Amino acid sequence: MVVGLREDANRMEQSLESLRYSHENADGRSRVLVVDDDEAVRNILYKILEGGGYEVLSASNALDALAICRQSSHPIDLLVTDYNMPEMNGLELARQCSAVRSELIVLYISGTRPDRELCADLDRRNRGFLAKPFRSETLRRKVKELLLEPGRDWSAASSSSLNEISR
Numbered sequence: 001m002v003v004g005l006r007e008d009a010n011r012m013e014q015s016l017e018s019l020r021y022s023h024e025n026a027d028g029r030s031r032v033l034v035v036d037d038d039e040a041v042r043n044i045l046y047k048i049l050e051g052g053g054y055e056v057l058s059a060s061n062a063l064d065a066l067a068i069c070r071q072s073s074h075p076i077d078l079l080v081t082d083y084n085m086p087e088m089n090g091l092e093l094a095r096q097c098s099a100v101r102s103e104l105i106v107l108y109i110s111g112t113r114p115d116r117e118l119c120a121d122l123d124r125r126n127r128g129f130l131a132k133p134f135r136s137e138t139l140r141r142k143v144k145e146l147l148l149e150p151g152r153d154w155s156a157a158s159s160s161s162l163n164e165i166s167r
Helices: 002-021 039-051 062-071 090-100 116-122 137-148 153-166
Strands: 031-035 055-059 077-083 105-109 125-132
Touching: 031 039, 031 090, 039 055, 039 077, 039 137, 055 062, 062 077, 062 090, 062 116, 077 090, 077 137, 090 105, 090 116, 105 116, 105 137, 116 125, 125 137
Parallel strands: 031 055, 031 077, 077 105, 105 125
Antiparallel strands: none
16 A cells, blocks of 8 residues: 555656646746836846746836737746736736737736736636735745646635735
């Protein structure tokens, strides 16, 4: 019986390893697109994520980010986007980018509480939310969590996160 458990554990570990590497580019790093209209915030996010070992692309607005999604020949694993931006909010950007890249994982960041529309999107898989301000470790942990578990049902996590946010 112990041998069977050990074999199951080895198979599970191999599955996790393949999942871990499924979101890496040729250099072994996941590619993240950061979008925020505030240059200072965008630069900080860029440095935090790059320091965490990610390949980071950045855009100052939703239209530029959408162009990157449409034109890049390389995979983009994660979209980190401010929710409140001029021209197009982060939710609409995520919808349009996901139409081009169906496996795109999205992390919304915002200094305001999520509205009903965003809460509904957070019930989908591969979605996350962080309220600004947050610590660099919190961002890295959330990004890693989203990238390592792309098939996870986020509805339960989103609901508990939103309950904490609304307090």
